[in-house]
Every structure is written in C-alpha cells, then in structure tokens.
Amino acid sequence: MPSEPTLGGLLHSQGVSRRAFLKFCSTTASLMALPAGIAPAMAEALASARRPSVIWLSFQECTGCTEALTRSHAPTIENLLFNFVSLDYHHTLQAAAGDAAERALEEAMHANKGKYLVLVDGSIPLMEYCSTVAGHSNKESLEHVCADAAAVINIGTCSAYGGIPMAKPNPTNAVATGDIIKDKPIVNVPGCPPMPLAITGVIAQYLTMGKLPELDHLGRPVAFFGENIHDRCYRRPFYDRGEFAETFDDEGARKGWCLYKLGCKAPIAYNACAHVKWNNGVSFPIQSGHGCIGCSEPRFWDMGGVYDSVAKGNFGDGAKLGAAAIAGAAAGxxxxxxxRRKKTEIAEGAHGDE
Amino acid sequence: MSLLEFARGPAIHAALIIMVAGFALRLLGVLVLTRGADMSRPRDAFGNFKGYRTVFSRAWPAGEFTTTTRYQTVVAYVFHIALLLVIVGIVPHIEFIQSLTGLSWPAMPNFLGVALGTIALASLFALIFRRLAKPAIYNSTVGDYVAWVVVALPLLTGLMAFAHVGLRYETMLALHILSSALLFAYMPFSKLMHAFWFIFSRAQSGLAYAHKGVRI
Incomplete structure (x- = not known):
C-alpha cells in the first residue's frame, strides 16, 4: 500500500542503516528485559510494521514532553520512530489547524477504530471550563477519543498522575487520565519530561509483540521504571561513605559527592535516568550537579521542598509542636x-479535726 | 496519599505533637508535685551534694551486685550507647533533627551507622532473651514487652530500609518513619520515659538517703 509505507522503508529513506536500526532494536530489547534473541525479530517486525495511528491529546501541559521527545538529540532513531508512527493529531506538531485538525482527528478515529493508540500529555481539569479544545472540555475529548482506542499511553507525569497542575492547591481540580478512563489498557510513562527512549520503547514493544509491556504498581513499564535511581547512581559510593555536598558550590559539590543533603529524591524515585541518561547518554540531572526531583513519582511536587532531603518531615513549620509543648506544660x-492544693486541704482538714 | 507521604506528613507530625505535649505534661505534672520540705535536721551537712552525686554513682551497680548484674549491665550499656550514636550520628537522622531544630553536626559514615544499628538490635534481642529466660528476676509486665517491640521496630525497619531488604525502599522508609512515630507517641506514657526520669529519680533517692545519713 504505497500510501502506507512500512517503518523499515521510511527509516531507509531517511538514511538510517540497517546496522543502526538493529542497534536500536538490541538496545530497546535489552532495556525492556526482553529475551536476547528478540532483537532481530523486533527489527523484522518493526521494519515491516505499518504505521500505527497515534492520536496525541494535549491537555493541561507545558509541551515539555513533546519538546523532550522531538528535541532530545537529532536525528535519533527514537525520534525517527516517533516520526513514523502515523501521528494523526498533535496540537504542536500537526500542520493543520482549526476545523481541519479536528476533522483529521475524527477521520483517524473512524479509519482506525479499535486499533489506534492515544498518547496523552497533560492532566485533565474536572473544572471543565479551565481547558477546552475546539469547544470541548478536556474531559469530553478524552472520553470521546479513548472510547475506540486500543490503548492509552500517558506521556509525562501530568497525564499519568496529575503532575504539576494537580499540585496543591490544585486550582483546576486536575486529575490523571486513569481517574477518568477505566476500561482501556493504560501505560504510564511519567517524568517531567519522560525519557524519550521509554516512550519509543513502549511503542516499539507494542508494534513488535502486539502487547503492552509489564507494568509496576504505578502503571509504569518495569523495564524503564523498575530500578531505583539511588541504587544506580554513580554518586552512591559517596553516600555510603558519608561524603555529601552541603551547598552547590562547596568542596563536596566540586568533588562530585552525594547530593542527598541538597534534597536529592533519588532514594524514592524510579526511572532509567541514571543508566540510560539524557542527550544521547551524555548526562542526567545528578551528573550535572543537581539532585533528582523525583519527577516520575506521583505528587512529586508536594513531597516537600525540592532542596529538602527525603529524611525531613513534610508538615510545614514546628508551630504546632511549640503549641503542644505549651499546652502539655500547662496541663501538667x-x-x-x-x-498539691487538694493535699493541703486534706492535711488542713485533718489538723482541724484534731 | 502514599504510605511514605502519610508517614512523612501527618503521622510523624501527630506523633511529635503527642511526644512534645506528653513530655511537658509528664515532666511538669510530676516535678511541680514536689514533696513537702523535710523538717528534720539533715544527718549529713553535704546531703544535697551527695544526693545529686547519686545521679552518676548509680550509673553502675553497687559492688556486691557486680557479678549477678554483669550481663544486664554490659548489654544494656552497649544497647544504649549504640542506639544513641545511631540516633544522633547518621545523616538522615541529623537531617530530620535539623529540620526541627536548625541544629546539625558532622555525621558518621553510613557503614558505621549500620554496624551500630546492628549492635543495638542484637543487644536488644540479648536483653529480651534474658528477660524471657528469667521471669522471676524481671517480673515483667505487658508494658515491658510492648516497650521492647516499640523500640525494636524502628531499629529493624531502619536497617532493612538501608540494606534494601524486604519491601521497596520507599515502603521500608515509610515503615521506619511510622514505627518511629509510634515510638515518639508512646514514649512519654511508658517506661521509656526513663530517658528523663532516671535523672530525677536517682537524685530524689540520693537526697532522701543523704538526708537520713545513709551511706550512698
């Protein structure tokens, strides 16, 4: 079908060699803990795969997820793979606008009924007037588009868990996709932004094996979110030795010591940042000198200050403790x-009797 | 709200409020309730000084009891010293204390903290084994066993969290904080209040004995 070229053909036309393509498949397969022999089969399946229809819904978001994916490092196979899904609807990337864009959405839904993937970034406000597209609230759009979807992939923490818009005081009463869509398979690829390889890895596995990856208890692919960043951090030996940076410009910081005391949330964060890294494997936040903010975890923005270590309590100031001390002292x-007064009275009474 | 969010937020906050109020309540509730002055003339002119000296002199058993209490004394000392060093010596605890008081000090390396925590837990087991083995000596109450469990849990969960044994780290951390919260809330209303009482009770005993001229 000339109008629907295969992924392999498109990659070839873009100058991607088979060697590079196989390398991508091997990397993806190993990262997703698939059997070692799956890489050639994955390459075969991907190369002959028709472009799956993808509808990307953007709700309360900052477009950072799209930016991360498209501008991560170009050109990449992750990027190209992303380009060669049939991205039928995406506010930022599509050429069409207005009614034409909405018609494209309806056509894609109709033509691929039951087979298309819905990628969602951004949270959904239950105060529906807070965010609308083409006269429809985000909640209406989500329910309408997901009705005939094969699966939903949440791109970024906002759609996966509510993210920044849901942070206190949550002025729009924002919720995650999973709070509204209950009858479709949902994969969460959280992060602020998520790792591009995690996004393409999920899509690649879906195209290759026809099923979604194994998920953890928070709906994240175990292959990318199964490991604790602290456990994989190259600064971990400094933590074990008790060598910590106290400020961002002290000797410890210059020597690359552990950032735990500067609020690093790696001990409670699960993501592939520490071993896959960003920008073509160049670095990740901790390597760049800033602690992890735990962006792949639900409600990360409300889990204490960015620069407060995880050991600290998260209950504001100690005013109530001071009040408790005063109240306890007064009561005691x-x-x-x-x-004492009663004792004195009894004693006086006894003397009086005498 | 995840278990860790609950532990780091309302649970530890409530526990600290109960602990602070409880300490103030118990301390003032007892200390303001002073005994009336003893009108008799003290037998010993330096009675008060000797009484206060008891706070330190009773930190060790009297000579005639050395042999029979050796096991208890040594293990209890090991436990208390190791526990105190773990509480005030490792980075996460200092961070927590700093967030409450603004005070901080240099920490010990984590491996030392783990070693001391293990020693504290092992000595705690050594103490409970002896208590169970010699019921006639200890004449234990339910409160003794509850206090043991409440003290052992933070040690056990803390070590497990650090060693990544058992549940996921954030869950173990949450359990560690929750068990510590239980300890905080239970402390003022149990025998664990001896952390404060030992000073006053020893001093009171010493003063009373010295007043009567008892050799102490």
Missing amino acids: ASAAYLA
Missing part, C-alpha cells in the same frame, strides 16, 4: 497544682 503544671 495545672494537674500538679490541683493535686
């Missing part, structure tokens, strides 16, 4: 005073 002193 009053009780003792009353007891």
Whole structure:
C-alpha cells in the first residue's frame, strides 16, 4: 500500500542503516528485559510494521514532553520512530489547524477504530471550563477519543498522575487520565519530561509483540521504571561513605559527592535516568550537579521542598509542636497544682479535726 | 496519599505533637508535685551534694551486685550507647533533627551507622532473651514487652530500609518513619520515659538517703 509505507522503508529513506536500526532494536530489547534473541525479530517486525495511528491529546501541559521527545538529540532513531508512527493529531506538531485538525482527528478515529493508540500529555481539569479544545472540555475529548482506542499511553507525569497542575492547591481540580478512563489498557510513562527512549520503547514493544509491556504498581513499564535511581547512581559510593555536598558550590559539590543533603529524591524515585541518561547518554540531572526531583513519582511536587532531603518531615513549620509543648506544660503544671492544693486541704482538714 | 507521604506528613507530625505535649505534661505534672520540705535536721551537712552525686554513682551497680548484674549491665550499656550514636550520628537522622531544630553536626559514615544499628538490635534481642529466660528476676509486665517491640521496630525497619531488604525502599522508609512515630507517641506514657526520669529519680533517692545519713 504505497500510501502506507512500512517503518523499515521510511527509516531507509531517511538514511538510517540497517546496522543502526538493529542497534536500536538490541538496545530497546535489552532495556525492556526482553529475551536476547528478540532483537532481530523486533527489527523484522518493526521494519515491516505499518504505521500505527497515534492520536496525541494535549491537555493541561507545558509541551515539555513533546519538546523532550522531538528535541532530545537529532536525528535519533527514537525520534525517527516517533516520526513514523502515523501521528494523526498533535496540537504542536500537526500542520493543520482549526476545523481541519479536528476533522483529521475524527477521520483517524473512524479509519482506525479499535486499533489506534492515544498518547496523552497533560492532566485533565474536572473544572471543565479551565481547558477546552475546539469547544470541548478536556474531559469530553478524552472520553470521546479513548472510547475506540486500543490503548492509552500517558506521556509525562501530568497525564499519568496529575503532575504539576494537580499540585496543591490544585486550582483546576486536575486529575490523571486513569481517574477518568477505566476500561482501556493504560501505560504510564511519567517524568517531567519522560525519557524519550521509554516512550519509543513502549511503542516499539507494542508494534513488535502486539502487547503492552509489564507494568509496576504505578502503571509504569518495569523495564524503564523498575530500578531505583539511588541504587544506580554513580554518586552512591559517596553516600555510603558519608561524603555529601552541603551547598552547590562547596568542596563536596566540586568533588562530585552525594547530593542527598541538597534534597536529592533519588532514594524514592524510579526511572532509567541514571543508566540510560539524557542527550544521547551524555548526562542526567545528578551528573550535572543537581539532585533528582523525583519527577516520575506521583505528587512529586508536594513531597516537600525540592532542596529538602527525603529524611525531613513534610508538615510545614514546628508551630504546632511549640503549641503542644505549651499546652502539655500547662496541663501538667495545672494537674500538679490541683493535686498539691487538694493535699493541703486534706492535711488542713485533718489538723482541724484534731 | 502514599504510605511514605502519610508517614512523612501527618503521622510523624501527630506523633511529635503527642511526644512534645506528653513530655511537658509528664515532666511538669510530676516535678511541680514536689514533696513537702523535710523538717528534720539533715544527718549529713553535704546531703544535697551527695544526693545529686547519686545521679552518676548509680550509673553502675553497687559492688556486691557486680557479678549477678554483669550481663544486664554490659548489654544494656552497649544497647544504649549504640542506639544513641545511631540516633544522633547518621545523616538522615541529623537531617530530620535539623529540620526541627536548625541544629546539625558532622555525621558518621553510613557503614558505621549500620554496624551500630546492628549492635543495638542484637543487644536488644540479648536483653529480651534474658528477660524471657528469667521471669522471676524481671517480673515483667505487658508494658515491658510492648516497650521492647516499640523500640525494636524502628531499629529493624531502619536497617532493612538501608540494606534494601524486604519491601521497596520507599515502603521500608515509610515503615521506619511510622514505627518511629509510634515510638515518639508512646514514649512519654511508658517506661521509656526513663530517658528523663532516671535523672530525677536517682537524685530524689540520693537526697532522701543523704538526708537520713545513709551511706550512698
């Protein structure tokens, strides 16, 4: 079908060699903990795959997820693979606008009924007037588009768990996709932004094996979110030795010591940042000198200050503790005073009887 | 709200409020309730000084009891010293204390913290084994066993969290914080209040004995 070229053909036309393509398949297969022999089969399946229809819905988001994916490092096979899904609807990337864009959405849904993937970035406001597209609230759009979808992939923490828009005080009453869509398979690829390889890895596995990857208890692909960043961090030995940067410009920081005391959330964050890294494997936040903010975790923005370590309590100031001390002291002193007075009264009574 | 969010937020906050109020309540509730002055003339002119000296002199058993209490004394000392060093010596605890008080100090390396935590837990087991083996000596109450469990849990969960044994790290951390919260809330209303009482009770005993001229 000339109008629907295969992925392999398109990659070839873009100058991607088979060697590079196989390398991508091997990397993806190993990252997703698929059997070692799956890479050639994956390459075969991907090369002959028709472009799956993808509808990308953008709700309360900052477009950072799209930016991360498209501008991560160009040209990449992840990027090209992303380009060669049939991206039928995406506010930022599509050429069409207005009614034409909405018609493209309806046509893609109709033509690929039950087979298309819905990629969602951004949270959904339950105060529906807060965010609308083409006269429809985000909630209406989500329910309408997901009705005939094969699966939903949440791109970024906002759609996966509510993210920044849901952070206190959550002025739009934002929720995650999974709070609204209950009857479709959902994969969460959280992050602020998520790792491009995690996005393409999920799509690649879906195209290759016809099924979605194994997920953890938060709906994330275990292959990318199964490991604790702290455990994979190259600064971990400094943590074990008790060598910590105290500020961002002290000797410890210059020596690359652990950033735990500067608020690094790696001990409670699960993501592939520490071993896959960003920008073609160049670095990741901790390597660049800033602690992990735990962006792939639900409600990460409300889990204490960015620069407060995970050991600290997350309950504001100690005003109530001071009040408790005063109240306790007052109660204790009053009780003792009353007891003494009673004792005196009894003693005086006894003397009086004499 | 995840278990860790609950632990780091309302649970530890409530526990600290109960602990602070409880300490103030118990301390003032007892200390304001002073005994009336003893009108008799003290037998010993330096009675008060000797009384206060008891706070330190009773930190070790009297000579005639050395042999029979050796096991208890040594293990209890090991436990208390190791526990105290773990509480004030490792980075996460200092971070927590700093967030409450603004005070901080240099920490020990984590491996030392793990070693001391293990020693504290092992000595705690050594103490409970002896208590179970010699019921006639200890004459234990339910409160003794509850206090043991409440103290052992933070040690056990803390070590497990650090060693990544058992559940996921954030869950173990949450359990560690929750068990610590239980300890905080339970402390003022149990025998664990001896952390404060030992000073006053020893001093009171010493003063009373010294007043009567008892050799102490």
